[in-house]
Amino acid sequence: MPQASPVAIDKTGTPDDRALRPAxxxxxxxxxxxxxxxxxxxxxRTALLTEEIELRRHIERVAKQxxxxxMGGEALAYDFLDEQGATVRLGDMFGRHDTLIxxxxxxxxxxERPCPMCTSLxxxxxxxxxxxxxxxxxxxxxxxxxARQLAFARERGWRNLKFYQCVGDEFPRxxxxxxxxxxxxPSLDVWKEQGGKVxxxxxxxxxxxADPGEDAHGAPDPTPLWTILDLTPDGRGTDxxxxxxxxx
Numbered sequence: 724m725p726q727a728s729p730v731a732i733d734k735t736g737t738p739d740d741r742a743l744r745p746a747x748x749x750x751x752x753x754x755x756x757x758x759x760x761x762x763x764x765x766x767x768r769t770a771l772l773t774e775e776i777e778l779r780r781h782i783e784r785v786a787k788q789x790x791x792x793x794m795g796g797e798a799l800a801y802d803f804l805d806e807q808g809a810t811v812r813l814g815d816m817f818g819r820h821d822t823l824i825x826x827x828x829x830x831x832x833x834x835e836r837p838c839p840m841c842t843s844l845x846x847x848x849x850x851x852x853x854x855x856x857x858x859x860x861x862x863x864x865x866x867x868x869x870a871r872q873l874a875f876a877r878e879r880g881w882r883n884l885k886f887y888q889c890v891g892d893e894f895p896r897x898x899x900x901x902x903x904x905x906x907x908x909p910s911l912d913v914w915k916e917q918g919g920k921v922x923x924x925x926x927x928x929x930x931x932x933a934d935p936g937e938d939a940h941g942a943p944d945p946t947p948l949w950t951i952l953d954l955t956p957d958g959r960g961t962d963x964x965x966x967x968x969x970x971x
């Protein structure tokens with residue numbers, strides 16, 4: 724099999740674009756026909772592969788730019804309740820790590836059941852949470868009592884995620900989980916602890932940037948549900964969303 728030429732790697736582990744071979748060249752080398760492929764299909768698939776290689780490179784460039792962000796603002800001393808009912812703050816959620824990822828889910832006390840999309844994302848994180856927590860701390864924050872959050876988690880078979888309850892609504896209001904009209908929105912945030920201070924590093928902010936005919940979503944999309952459906956002929960569809968329960 725032909726070997727790709729060496730690629731320069733910068734100190735962040737991201738390929739140096741100046742040393743990369745043209746995507747079309749790599750696609751032409753990598754594309755191999757499957758049984759009964761037509762020439763038209765293979766040509767279209769190779770053209771798509773070129774774009775996929777370019778997309779992969781763009782994702783790496785964006786990740787490098789994200790890692791280079793300066794630290795954001797220092798978090799206030801918000802109170803939360805942990806699964807034992809103890810009062811904790813964001814700094815207590817880091818454990819042995821200096822990086823914390825929080826997800827604020829739409830499961831306020833006024834909701835009979837949590838948001839299906841939040842549920843889909845959290846379900847996809849529960850098993851790999853064990854792996855993620857080798858590198859970072861991971862916490863799920865909601866406005867409902869922790870016992871209520873845990874009851875739903877156990878109903879879904881989740882075992883690895885850690886849940887916390889907001890004490891008051893100051894935190895979700897400040898970090899875009901609770902709108903002035905009382906409606907809830909999911910919020911994925913990354914925090915860094917430096918010198919005993921908790922600083923906001925990154926949050927998904929693409930909610931108001933959807934293009935015509937599209938739902939707002941991040942890039943790359945953190946929800947595997949949509950990422951996998953994007954591989955299919957019909958994609959995400961225009962009017963389908965996950966549910967908490969399906970008829971068998």
